[in-house]
Amino acid sequence: MAGTRSLRSGLRSLRPAAFGADPAGERLARIRRSPHFADGSFQNPEPTRSGPSGSTLELARTYFRKRARLLRVPAGEIPLHRPSRAELSAPPASGLRLTWTGHSTVFAEIDGARVLFDPVWGERCSPFGFIGPRRLHPVPLPLAELGPVDVVVISHDHYDHLDMPTVKALAGTRTAFAVPLGVGAHLERWGVPADRIHELDWHDSTRIAGLTLTATPARHFCGRGVRNQQHALWASWAVRGSEHRIFHSGDTGYFGGFAEIGGAHGPFDATMIQIGAYSEFWPDVHMTPEQGVRSHLDLQGGSGGGVLLPIHWATFNLAPHPWAEPAEGTLAAAGPAGVRVAVPLPGRPFEPGAGAVPERPWWREAAVQPQGGWPEAGGPVADGSGEPQAAPVAH
Numbered sequence: 001m002a003g004t005r006s007l008r009s010g011l012r013s014l015r016p017a018a019f020g021a022d023p024a025g026e027r028l029a030r031i032r033r034s035p036h037f038a039d040g041s042f043q044n045p046e047p048t049r050s051g052p053s054g055s056t057l058e059l060a061r062t063y064f065r066k067r068a069r070l071l072r073v074p075a076g077e078i079p080l081h082r083p084s085r086a087e088l089s090a091p092p093a094s095g096l097r098l099t100w101t102g103h104s105t106v107f108a109e110i111d112g113a114r115v116l117f118d119p120v121w122g123e124r125c126s127p128f129g130f131i132g133p134r135r136l137h138p139v140p141l142p143l144a145e146l147g148p149v150d151v152v153v154i155s156h157d158h159y160d161h162l163d164m165p166t167v168k169a170l171a172g173t174r175t176a177f178a179v180p181l182g183v184g185a186h187l188e189r190w191g192v193p194a195d196r197i198h199e200l201d202w203h204d205s206t207r208i209a210g211l212t213l214t215a216t217p218a219r220h221f222c223g224r225g226v227r228n229q230q231h232a233l234w235a236s237w238a239v240r241g242s243e244h245r246i247f248h249s250g251d252t253g254y255f256g257g258f259a260e261i262g263g264a265h266g267p268f269d270a271t272m273i274q275i276g277a278y279s280e281f282w283p284d285v286h287m288t289p290e291q292g293v294r295s296h297l298d299l300q301g302g303s304g305g306g307v308l309l310p311i312h313w314a315t316f317n318l319a320p321h322p323w324a325e326p327a328e329g330t331l332a333a334a335g336p337a338g339v340r341v342a343v344p345l346p347g348r349p350f351e352p353g354a355g356a357v358p359e360r361p362w363w364r365e366a367a368v369q370p371q372g373g374w375p376e377a378g379g380p381v382a383d384g385s386g387e388p389q390a391a392p393v394a395h
Contacts, residue, residue, distance in 0.1 A: 018127035018164045019225040020157065020186030023232070027199070031182055031231055034201050041230030042182075042222070046255045048284040050221035059281050062320045071322035074366035078137035078314065081348035085145055094353035096244045096269055101140050102315035102346045104161055106248065106272050107149075111241030113209040116149045117248045117272065118161040119170070125160035125316055127224065132159070133316040136323075140347025143169055150209035154179040155250025156234035157186055157222050160316055164190055178206060178213045182232030186224070202235060212240045216261045218252035220285050238265035244353075247271045247299055251312065253284040254291040258298035267300045269307070270342075270352040276313025276326035286312075286319070289329030293337055304338035307352040314346065314363065324367035331361070332375065 023031055036042055052059055062068060083099065092109050099107040104118040121143050126132020143166065152175050155161050162183065170177075171191040176198060179187065184199040198206040200215035207213075215235040222232040237248045238261060247261070247268045262268070275292035287295060289310070296308045313326035327343060334341045342357035344350050350358050364374055 015225065016127050017189065018159075020162075020164075021189040022229070023182045023185045027182065027185060028231070031233075034181060034233075036202055036233065042233050044219050044221075044255075045217045045257050046219060048219055048221075048253060050282070050285055052281045059320075062281075068320060068322075071368050071370075072317050072320070074136060074323055074363075075368045076366040078366045079345055079362050080137060080140045081345040082140050083145075083347055083349055085147075087349060088145070088147060092349075092351050094351045095241075096246070096353055097349050097351050098246075098270060098272070098309060098342075098344075099349040100272075100309060100311065100344055100346060102135075102137060103313070104155070104248075104250070104272075104274065104311045106309070106311065107146055108239070108246055110239065110246060111210065111243050113150045113211050113241060114146075114148060115211070115239060116146070116152045116170075116175075117237070118155055118250070119143070119152060119166045120160060120163040120315075121166045121169070122163040125158075125163070125318075127159065133318055136315055136317065137346060149173065149175045151176045151178055151211070151213065153177075153213065153237050153239070153248065154183055155218070155237065155248065156180060156220060157183050157224050157232045158251065159224065160318065161250065162186065162224075167192065176208050178208065178215075178237070180215055180233035180235040182222075185232070200235070201233065210242065214238045214240075214265060216247075216265065217255075217257045218250050219255045219257075220251045220253065236261065238268075240265065244269045247273075249274045249287075249292075249295065249311070251277075251286060254287050254295060258295045259301075262299035262301055267303070267305055270309060271296050271299055271306060272309045272311045274312040275310045275330050276321075277316075277318040278321065278326075279319045281320075289326055290333045292330060293333040293339055296339055297337060304340065307340045307342050307357055308334065309342050309344075309352075322368070322370070324363045327361065327363050328375070 095111050097109040105120050106117045108115040121139050124132045124134050167190050176196050178198045181201045184197040202217045205214040216238050218234050218236045220234040222234050236250050239246050245268045273292040275289045278286040278288045310330045344358040
């Protein structure tokens, strides 16, 4: 028996640091007590298939079609905005400012507090530096130039949301971390002190820097290593300040819980919604642009109030759809639904409460133009083949 334990300990020591750590002790006991944990793993709010559906052969064919491959990456350099220290140090006039740096990373300044969602400054979303999806554009600014951060919020432990090099850099600061239940094990292995980790189950809240942060449900899954036991939770986040409220979806499939989240914690001045890396091969765990717009409406009680910031696109090639399709599809769905969408250049700060928000389709400067040209706002969008298709209307 002792030999078996020694072997297991030895194997753990060989495991790459980027894999993180498995929950143990009181953390594991708390996980097992969670009402969202059953049959040895965390459960989704609705029945969910996390692995690829349909034919593996057809998925491979989709990935390797020449035209589709060309469309999945930009044809030219992605334009960026490189904010100056002065630009980020001056407080937002409205009390709320958002800076999207790419993918799901958003720096939010809200009612005097500074929040960093899903920070990824690494070159690849992978446990290894030599393989895995690589950035399609640089980070618009060095991490140190953000200045002090009050709290880092993590949605789940996938590599494109929880980046070990970035966490290690932030571990040397005074920032707190708000994470879903189980994710704290990774942070502690990477040097974050336990007393700076706020580990929440769904519907739990914590107070940091004058903000109330609540972990809210999402429809997704977790895992960083070879054996993914689903012992780390995934979450969306509602953040309430003295004057403003914001929502970050993390990764999620569409589900009926968005209306409940909005009723309990909204309406929101801004929602940061995942609209990229979707596919018919995994329809339950990532939203399409149309579903993203629908979730915004649910969160806002059916109205088009607030501003939707599309996230989880532009930075990594993670799905079969064309690189520009998430943004085009979001604009096409938002117009008929009366939803205001902000599409800033990566790195450009904007204030959702301002009279105007960034609306220029800057990605068209870098994308492969679809056959038939670019649509007018609210017009047809391109599907995975690059052919123009009728834009669906959000319900």
